[in-house]
Amino acid sequence: MILEIKNLNKAFGGLKAVNDVNMEIEKGSIHAVIGPNGAGKTTFFNCITSINPSNSGEVLWKGEDIAKLSTHIISTRGISRTFQNIRLFSYMSVLDNVLVGTHNLTKSFIVDAFLHSKRFKTEEKDMRDFGLELLKKVGLEEKAGEYARNLPYGEQRKLEIARAMGSKPEILLLDEPAAGMNSQETAELVNFIRQLKNEGFTVLLIEHDMKLVMSLADKISVLDHGSKIAEGVASEIQCNERVIEAYLGKRRYE
Amino acid sequence: MVNFALGEIYMFGAFTGWLVVTYICPNIFVAMAAGIAVGWLLGFIIEKSAFKALRGAPHIASLICTLGFSVLLKELANVLFGAETKSMPDFFSSSALTIGQANITWLQIIMILTAAIILIGLQLFIYKTRMGLGIRAVSMDHQAAGLMGINVDRVISVAFSLSGALAGLVGVLGATYYNALNPHMGFSPGMKGFTAAVFGGITSIPGAILGGYLLGIIENLSVQVVSSGYRDFIAYLILILFLLFRPNGILGKKSKL
Amino acid sequence: MIAEIKKFAEKNKLVVTIAVAALLLLIPLILGSPYLLRVAIMICIFVILSSSLNLIIGFTGMFSLAHAAFYGIGAYCSALLSIKVGLPFLITLPLAGILAGLIGAIIGLATLRLRETFLVFGTLAFGEIVRIVIMNWTSLTRGPMGIPGIPFPKIFGFEISNYTHYYYMVLFFAVIVVLLIRRLYNSRVGRAFIALREDETGAASMGVNVFAYKVWAFALGCFFAGIAGALYAHFVRYISADQFGVNESFAILTMVALGGTGSIIGPIVGAVILMVFPELFRFLAEYRMVLYGLILIVIMMFKPEGIAGFKGMFPRDFDMMSIFKRKKSKTEVEEA
Known part of the structure; x- marks a missing residue:
């Protein structure tokens, strides 16, 4: 169980x-x-x-x-979830939505971002690759740069699933x-x-x-x-x- | 919805009253009526441009727009009337009656009566009329209210105009009571008004009045106990404490927020 | 038109960057008069303020009308430390930021549970409280008399006392702050900030600690405001409580909204316009501020997303190219 x-x-x-x-x-x-x-x-x-x-x-x-x-x-x-009434981050790109999903997998914080520390760089790279891989899985890799809100309804649902999988649940x-x-x-x-x-x-x-x-x-x-x-x-x-x-x-x- | 220009409507009401009394007819009731009319008009214009035109736009745009009105009205008053403080002609400063040590002037009686009339009138308006029902419905959920056939635009417009009218009226009274008008007189009442409303309960009209009285009493006590410099400090502290621990105020209903 | 400018800038990135940098560096020569140079210095200070407020409003979708209070805290902190303790500028500057950030965190902890109207007035009240305390704590701040005689900054023994040198120093800090905020924008933390602006429940479900991130954003914005305050204090050399009142907060907020909330360039555009405007229209005398109010209303009515903002609620510009850039860096890493 x-x-x-x-x-x-x-x-x-x-x-x-x-x-x-x-x-x-x-x-x-x-x-x-x-x-x-x-x-x-x-x-x-x-x-x-x-x-x-x-x-x-x-x-x-x-x-x-x-x-x-x-x-x-x-x-x-x-534990990761999607929502009945779609709760995507509308004015973020499709890829960024998935990257927020990976929030828990990464640790870099404010100072890392300011200084572009080694941790920041490797994490960013890994997560981008992982995010694009997830998008490929749901068939959205071509739309990675679009605003989430511009996707048709069915694709928004797919994106929500990809985002939920971002945390490797x-x-x-x-x-x-x-x-x-x-x-x-x-x-x-x-x-x-x-x-x-x-x-x-x-x-x-x-x-x-x-x-x-x-x-x-x-x-x-x-x-x-x-x-x-x-x-x-x-x-x-x-x-x-x-x-x-x-x-x-x-x-x-x- | 916040209207940052409400304090400036108060100021404009005061100047309207002053104009009427000095140039047209030295009667405070006529001045009060003029204050109401000008306040209503300004409330109406601000709603139309800062809220109606911007429905669906970010919240901050409306806010900045009312700030723009606040600047515009203040500076307009500066240009039209000059920056120096003016004084209202003397009315009713003779005492009407004396209770023990306290002198009560006619003006104070008029102010108390006006407050009572506004309280009762607003209460009746909000709870006994169709428009009042509409206002209450829109304040809870404007989308649902719209679906139920309420003309949301009209309701919001009336609510804004009404609040403008009241601010204009109070401006005339305030200017007469303090016997001073200047373009910057609007800031403090605008802020205090919100404090009193939160204090008493933001959705309750008797609450707002109770809050107003309590705020006045506490401020004056704090001047005695601490020091006059910290008078506003106490008011703002109370505002924050209430926002945090009792956002519905003393008489507000639990359901809101 | 803005879109075309953007497109052009993107195409000729290097050229535009060099041109802008050259312009910024040559400004003391172009302007000539110390009065205009003073305006340029103030623009740099307000760019820091508006960019840091944008971090709070545009990134996370919160609200603050207390920003000038943190600006004031930074100014007083740096001024008092250098006068009373005699600490050098390079130490008082970060301390000013840290103190402002700390107080910001405390105020954030208290107020950030509030929403919309309540947050507006809660922060407004805090801003006023700070001003009143400065006004009345006479033993420390000299109250309404203010603090005169703040020393010029000394960096490694070199006193920065003329406007041209001061301009370069402030420009340096403004550029750094904007770049840091831009880096934050495209990072894990920045994405978390924007996610909670877009949908708090959604962000929480993705593991973002909503409240903690709100407090961080608020504290960070206040930190930069404190830095701006220190830069201001050592420039004007006389500060008093009324320089940091609600009207200043309103001015900073207006810069953010007018320029474009949530974009990096927007607050800069807003700060430049709002600082240059009064100078351009000086001939209008007292009608100048009337016009200012009118323009504010008209711009907000017809372009609510701000002059350099983007259509939509609080849009965020996504650089499509950045995906490919990252890929390039990946191959670079592999080669190395």
Whole structure:
């Protein structure tokens, strides 16, 4: 178990956005979290990364409770994420976005930058190479010099993944990576995530595209109204009554 | 949104009052009305150029623009009225009534009454009218307010004009009370106004008035206890302490910020 | 037009650099009159101030209306240390920067949790507090009487006492500060600063300690302001609290915004324009400042990103060529 969540709770006023959720994420697996809109999936991610710290419960990362650590420290532990509503640094270049992702791998500080010390030079060079390599992986190396905001939506999602990989994480938390992508891009994304798994990454992802989830995930957890209502492999989830109810019940109102 | 030129609107209101009283009609109520009109107009113009024209531009551009207005108004007053301090003709300095040792002049009574009327009027305006509702909605989330069909541009424009009008009115009163006007008189009230608002609670009208009174009392006490040189020091220190530990002020609601 | 100038400058980098350097070095000969040379010296000092404020506002997206206070702290620190303790200029100068930076860090720790309007007034209040303390701490600062008789700087026994020499010294420091800030801009720290301007949550998720980096940026900006203060004090040789009030802070802020927030060249352009403007329009007498206010409004209304700024929110110029430059340096390293 690389990441273990125990009795996690998060309430906004009276609304229990995450209600006593338990989850175990196995090392090297692709684990999907699904659920209707407003089920608390993104809040669940925000609790793990302390963007909205949880009210109670434990988040055990390789046995260490990281629930009370702040966001930037959690990042140093090897947990990296993307965002549902894309949080790129719009007025930075594509490459610079990835370089910010490598923040934790490097140490050079103000004086190094002023004096262009040896450490600064080697780090800059290494990180640039590493950043361009990551961009190549997601197919954005030709756009390295463009402002992030000028990329089309699908490419912004790719860039966010590249940026998240900049810190050489062990687990990637992807919040709706396929949202806004066309079918070809989605297919590429599926391949890309599989490749990540083959490289040894653990992936925890939130996704609405059922086809993607069912074909990709080793294990699926279903959230509804903040609580986990089901968990299992794709075939189990597809015929789980509570899951169907949660989705169809929602659909009636749409 | 910060309007750095509010203190200069106060100053212009004061000069308007002075012009009216010296050249047109020596009546303080007419002067007050003129102060309101000029303040409203200036508030309107500043909103249109510094905020409406710059919606979506960086925050700092609006700020610099109001700073530009602050310079413009100050220097315009310098050119038009001269830098030397002028004095307001004497009104109502005779005492109206005496309670024990304290003399209360007519002017003080008018000022207290005006403050009360502004307090009640603003409270009614903000909580009982459609425009007031709009202002409250826009202050919480202008995007959502816009989606709900509120004319955000109009609401912001009215709010700015109104704050300008009040600054103009207070300028007339301030100039009469201190019996002195000069182009640089606007800085201190502008700063104190914000301090008082933070002190009392930035979203609460009674809070702003309470803050104003407390600030006045504390400043005068500090002059007695420490020394007069540190009078503003205490005010600014209180501002910072409140910003840090109780940004919602004494009466402000928790929800904001 | 600005874009064309930029393009031209990029194409002929070496030529432009040499031309600008020659111009800057020849300025004492070109200007001739000591009065104009004085203006040139003040421009250099304000270039340091506006560039360092840009570090706070343009890089990290924070705000400060206390910048003149740190300028003042640097000026008083250097002046008092050289008069009362007799320390040489080369020691009082860095000490002035360090003291300003330290106080900046403390004030940053207190105020940088505030946002927008609150940060504006919080820093404004701190600036005023510093001025009031200088005004009233008469045993140390002589209060409203100010400090006269600050000695000329002596560097390795050579007294810098005429305007031409002083100009070269201040120019040297201004160039150094701008270059250092430029280096910071293209570094890990600079990228972290800009990232937290663009999206704090995103930056934190990438491992940037948002609060610590804000305090560092603020302290560093204040450090340079302190240096500028020391350079100013030994130039005018008489300082008093009212030279470092809110109006100075406003002036520095205006230089940054007018020139172009977040770009390296912007604050320099802003400082030059705002310092030259009053001299050019001296014939307008009292209407000069009216025009100044009017121009400020008009420029902000029609070019909110600043004269030498770039379109967009707080854009940052990215030098496409730099990717290839790094690659070149890589091969160089390999060859070596």
